[in-house]
Amino acid sequence: MLKRVVILGILSSILIILVLIKSHSVAPVDNTSTNSENYTTLEYKISEIKGDQYYGKSEDGTGIQFSADKIVSGDKINVDDEVICYFEKDNLGKGIVKVEKK
Numbered sequence: 001m002l003k004r005v006v007i008l009g010i011l012s013s014i015l016i017i018l019v020l021i022k023s024h025s026v027a028p029v030d031n032t033s034t035n036s037e038n039y040t041t042l043e044y045k046i047s048e049i050k051g052d053q054y055y056g057k058s059e060d061g062t063g064i065q066f067s068a069d070k071i072v073s074g075d076k077i078n079v080d081d082e083v084i085c086y087f088e089k090d091n092l093g094k095g096i097v098k099v100e101k102k
Contacts, residue, residue: 038088039089039097040086041084042058042062042064044057044058044082044083045080045083046081046082046083052067052068053065053066053068054067054077064096066096070096070098070099071099072100077101082102083101084100084102085098085099086100
């Protein structure tokens with residue numbers, strides 16, 4: 001009987017160690033962060049807002065238009081604010097993935 005208790009204790013200890021090692025090796029997932037390696041970013045200055053449509057221009061004169069549902073930051077974007085627009089790195093034609101206030 002004592003032999004079984006000792007074996008059970010050893011096996012339980014090994015199981016606890018394996019669980020602790022596994023729990024420390026898993027990194028938490030943060031879906032809110034932006035990995036710039038996956039996106040192409042461009043900066044624009046908001047020039048006009050009509051309803052939920054935002055219009056902006058970059059320093060080189062390129063214009064952009066996007067809707068409010070693309071804005072991921074909780075900040076209110078106003079005229080003359082600078083924003084960062086994220087596009088898929090390999091598929092710029094898909095359009096804006098998300099917009100953040102700079």
